[in-house]
Amino acid sequence: MAAENSTKATSAEAGSSSLGKKKPLYEASTQYKNWxxxxxxxxxxxxxxxxxxVAVIRNTFEADEPGSSSGVAFLDAGEEQLLVKLYISKIPQLCGHFRFPEEVEATAISYLKRFYLKNTVMDWHPKxxxxxxxxxxxxxxxNPISLEAYTSNIPKTSPSDVLDLEFLVAQSLGFEFAVWHAHRALWGIWLDLQSLPDLSADLRPQxxxxxxxxxxRASRFTDAELIYTPSQIALACLxxxxxxxxxRWADSKSAVSPSSQPLSEVLEDTLGAIKFMVMQAGQPPDVESVREVDRRLKLCKNPEKVVGSKAYLARIAEDEHxxxxxxxxxxxDVRRALAEGDPFGSELTDKEKAERLAELDEDDD
Structure with a gap:
């Protein structure tokens, strides 16, 4: 569900596309519909x-040992996001090490954010x-890389650490892998600026x-992409x-827009909200505060996910059962089918064969 001001601004930013009654490509994307x-x-x-x-984990603690959950300080939603944000900051570092392009970095960050809209860090640690x-x-x-080349360059990481979660991550994304990014929208706006006649080269330095x-890039540490469109984020950063x-760019779009209100005025509130978000939250979290959250996570992690715990062994036994x-x-079912007759189906009688042939002849007519 998009914010009302975002929806309004999206319609306005479509600009000349709305003149031709064409639906913007972005509005047909799974990102626009679902994320x-x-x-x-x-x-x-x-x-x-x-x-x-918290309710599920508390019940698991209590089932294992009544009263054991009373002293557990579970994480709240804000603390979960703080931990996720720390591991968002690790992605650019790894991408720099492997020399992955910006598209990989931005996409991985989007995947991590989306995963934790369906899952909790108390079940699955962000690392x-x-x-x-x-x-x-x-x-x-x-931009593929072999699993061996990937994991061998990351300390204390085995191929199973990645493969064991790959289907879960894909499933949590709804198998919707395409992501529309603000850095691409920014490049599009920048190219558009090159053609403005009243904007000289000295007014648009590189x-x-x-x-x-x-x-x-700083906006990736925020929730901006989950609330606003890529082009809104790009324009706010510009x-x-x-x-x-x-x-100047907004004014050039207002010239071809059917709206009597200038685009810069339509977008003012939205761009202001994005800029505030980027400036206030567009940086990695304080490591010491996250370290405290991670320490508490070790005490409130879902026991069913802790290898070797009673709850884990009980879950494995139940799954095997x-x-x-x-x-x-x-x-x-197979034995019953064999006892009752041919498991591949009984042979047609002469009468049934004649009826089927008649049906085929009628179809040919």
């Missing part, structure tokens, strides 16, 4: 997910999820683009770098 929220809805999703996880999201992003952006791109250039029941049912 955009209002700020209130985004907070609600995370709060509900956290509350549900291995981050490594898996990055490896998956190399494949979905057509360092403006580099500064705006720096802010786009506005931070050069308000004049941003206004269900699998055994499924295998037995399948074997019984």
């Amino acid at each position: 955009r929220y209002s700020p209130e809805r985004l907070e609600d999703v995370r709060t509900q997910l956290n509350a549900a996880a 291995n999820v981050m490594l898996t999201a990055l490896f998956l992003a190399t494949k979905t952006t057509n 360092d403006v683009y580099e500064i705006a791109l720096k802010h786009v 506005s931070i770098a050069s308000p004049l250039i941003c206004q 269900r699998a055994e029941q499924k295998r037995n049912k399948k074997a019984n």
Whole structure:
């Protein structure tokens, strides 16, 4: 669900596309349909997910040892996001090490954010999820690397650390791997600026683009991409770098827009909200505060996910029991089919063959 001001601004930013009554390509994407929220809805999703996880883990503690959950300080939704944000900051470092292009970096960060809209850090620690999201992003952006080359260059990482979570990550993404990014939108706007007749070269120095791109990268530490469109984020970052250039670009779109209100005015509130978000939250979290969260996570992690714990062994036993029941049912079905006749179906009688031939003749007519 998109915020109302985002929806309004999206319609306005379509500009000349709306004149031809064509639906923007972005609005047909899975990102637009499934991965955009209002700020209130985004907070609600995370709060509900956290509350549900705490309830399940508390019950697991109590089933193992009554009263054991009373002294556990579970993480809240904000603390979960703080930990996720720390591992978002690890992705650019790894991409620099492997020399992955920007598309891989941005896509992996989006995957990590989306994963934790469906899952909790108390079930799945961000470290291995981050490594898996990055490896998956190399494949979905057509920049593949072998699993061995990938894991051998990351300390204390085995191929199983990545592969064991790959399907879970893909499933949590809804197998929707395409991501529309703000850095691409920024490049499009920058190219568009080159054709403006009233914007001389001295008013659009290259360092403006580099500064705006720096802010786009900073926006990845925020929730901006889950609330606003890539072009809104790109324009806001351009506005931070050069308000004049941003206004000139918006004015050029207002000239061909059917709206009587200038585009810069329509977008003012939205761009202001994005700029505030980027400037206030567009940086890695304080390591010491995250270290405290991670320490508490060790105490409130779902026991069913801790290898060797009673809850883990009980879950494995239950999974094996269900699998055994499924295998037995399948074997019984096969035995029953063999006892009752040919498991591939009984042979047609002469009368049935004649009826089928008649049906085929009628179809030919």
